[in-house]
Amino acid sequence: MTESYEVLAVRYATRQTDAASVYLNFHMYQQVHNEPLVMDYFFWVVRNSRRTIVVDTGFTPEVGEPRGRVMTVPVPDGLARVGVDPETVDTVVITHGHYDHTGNVNLFPNARVVMSSRELDFWSGPIARREIFAHAVEPGDITYLRQVEEAGRLQRMAGVIDVAPGVTAVEVGGHTPGELIVLVDGEGGEVLLASDAVHYYDEVDLDRPFLMVHDLERMYQAFDVISGLAKREGIAYVAGHDPLVLERFTAIEAGDPGFGVRIR
Numbered sequence: 001m002t003e004s005y006e007v008l009a010v011r012y013a014t015r016q017t018d019a020a021s022v023y024l025n026f027h028m029y030q031q032v033h034n035e036p037l038v039m040d041y042f043f044w045v046v047r048n049s050r051r052t053i054v055v056d057t058g059f060t061p062e063v064g065e066p067r068g069r070v071m072t073v074p075v076p077d078g079l080a081r082v083g084v085d086p087e088t089v090d091t092v093v094i095t096h097g098h099y100d101h102t103g104n105v106n107l108f109p110n111a112r113v114v115m116s117s118r119e120l121d122f123w124s125g126p127i128a129r130r131e132i133f134a135h136a137v138e139p140g141d142i143t144y145l146r147q148v149e150e151a152g153r154l155q156r157m158a159g160v161i162d163v164a165p166g167v168t169a170v171e172v173g174g175h176t177p178g179e180l181i182v183l184v185d186g187e188g189g190e191v192l193l194a195s196d197a198v199h200y201y202d203e204v205d206l207d208r209p210f211l212m213v214h215d216l217e218r219m220y221q222a223f224d225v226i227s228g229l230a231k232r233e234g235i236a237y238v239a240g241h242d243p244l245v246l247e248r249f250t251a252i253e254a255g256d257p258g259f260g261v262r263i264r
């Protein structure tokens with residue numbers, strides 16, 4: 001029997017940036033002027049009466065603040081505000097190895113952690129130490145994920161897997177070697193959590209790749225996969241860092257609409 005889920009996007013941090021700092025080779029778009037942009041940081045909760053799945057785990061203030069990121073709610077507090085006790089979380093999905101998705105895994109001592117095999121190997125390997133790759137990860141987080149694996153709680157995946165009934169992880173790569181997107185049978189309709197396969201909706205809508213890229217061919221292929229999925233009747237499509245997410249869906253807390261949204 002299939003299951004359906006409530007899906008939440010909780011914003012835990014933000015920063016001010018601009019288009020030239022987020023799009024690859026922005027100078028090539030000669031008719032397009034640079035403009036200020038907000039980049040928001042989210043984690044996602046997928047739950048029903050049987051199970052709770054957390055998709056990505058944010059960063060800690062110790063990691064985010066030196067990078068100039070402004071915490072809007074520390075991840076443990078954000079979890080508490082939506083009623084998630086991390087000790088009872090069944091599954092954590094790590095969509096990719098970047099620092100803003102891999103912190104706080106230690107909060108979930110009883111969870112199975114699902115991650116792309118290729119992703120974990122890449123960030124443990126020598127090319128990941130080259131500067132352009134290295135600045136996007138926290139080595140301590142990758143070491144911690146390896147320790148979770150040694151403890152027998154990490155499930156490596158490749159391709160497409162069912163994380164739980166009604167929750168599917170799809171490895172698309174592009175942004176990173178094993179970038180995942182997550183499809184959920186939400187209460188009242190499908191949900192596509194694009195994570196950083198799509199930071200901003202404009203990446204797909206205007207066919208404008210993000211600046212940080214492992215494999216541009218696969219990034220474009222991921223855009224095609226996602227734009228195909230986004231056309232499905234009734235699907236709710238959630239970009240990874242776009243402030244529009246807070247506008248397109250319903251506030252979890254009416255008194256603090258910036259805290260996060262209920263997707264389904």
Ligand SMILES: [Zn+2]
Nearest residue numbers: 098100101196
């Ligand atoms: Zn990210």
